[in-house]
Amino acid sequence: QTIGLVTTSLALHAPSQVAAAVKRYANLDGYQVLISMIDENVNQDIQSAINELKSQLVDKVIINVPLETEEAQHIASDNDDIVCLFLDVDPYSSVFNVSFNPADGTRASVKHLYELGHREIALLAGPESSVSANLRLKSWIDTLSGYGLKPVTVFHGNWDAQSGYAGALQMLRETPNFTAVLVGNDQMALGVLSAFHQHQIAIPGEKSVVGYDGTYESSFFHPSLTTVSLDLDLQGKEAVRRLLDSGHGDAARSSSVLPAKLIVRHSTG
Ligand code: IPT
Numbered sequence: 001q002t003i004g005l006v007t008t009s010l011a012l013h014a015p016s017q018v019a020a021a022v023k024r025y026a027n028l029d030g031y032q033v034l035i036s037m038i039d040e041n042v043n044q045d046i047q048s049a050i051n052e053l054k055s056q057l058v059d060k061v062i063i064n065v066p067l068e069t070e071e072a073q074h075i076a077s078d079n080d081d082i083v084c085l086f087l088d089v090d091p092y093s094s095v096f097n098v099s100f101n102p103a104d105g106t107r108a109s110v111k112h113l114y115e116l117g118h119r120e121i122a123l124l125a126g127p128e129s130s131v132s133a134n135l136r137l138k139s140w141i142d143t144l145s146g147y148g149l150k151p152v153t154v155f156h157g158n159w160d161a162q163s164g165y166a167g168a169l170q171m172l173r174e175t176p177n178f179t180a181v182l183v184g185n186d187q188m189a190l191g192v193l194s195a196f197h198q199h200q201i202a203i204p205g206e207k208s209v210v211g212y213d214g215t216y217e218s219s220f221f222h223p224s225l226t227t228v229s230l231d232l233d234l235q236g237k238e239a240v241r242r243l244l245d246s247g248h249g250d251a252a253r254s255s256s257v258l259p260a261k262l263i264v265r266h267s268t269g
Pocket of ligand 1: 212
């Protein structure tokens, strides 16, 4: 028996850790996993990936591609002959999903910086095309405004380290007076650390950095990264369990929202 996984780029650490977990837990239940990786999150590509899986007689598919609620609803209704479970949608949408609370970890990270005395905080979010990137950004901004603060500047990267590096360099040129930066994921935070090191900026003495994802390697960055940790292994495990428990009726499909937790390491002070 086989389940399918349609995923965004596995060059990104978070989706590759999720794919590894999906495979591990499916195998424990006696299932194989067929993975179809897509490059662009265009509806068409997702549909052809799903068609490929269907042609292999797969009837339960996990979709880890950033999707607006409407797009996900379309995909689910266009494919009602199979079960689709989404991992990267608004957690409170009506589609069958296992996703992370976008607000608890972001709130905790703003509070952490505020309590350390930071008032000049820059934001480096993920791509504007990503629902989760936008939900994290919105929650940072809302929490800052609860403290009477506005971000010094707002940038978007594309999740990879290079974009974090370039974003940090541009911030240093345009608005160098920030004392901390909240970053949308650990890979971009790695690029930020690199840009700061290159400019001999002490971390956390001169600038603090907070990542997001809590990917395995973030504790080996230098300095080790304070980050919002997502239990990606648990997401894979829950997704497999809920997918395998689901019947073809809506009743058997229950979504779940997993917590995100701040882990304080050495990149903030
Ligand atoms: C999200 C990650 O936080 C981010 O780092 C990036 O890898 C992105 O996925 C890729 O789409 S996690 C997702 C389940 C919201």
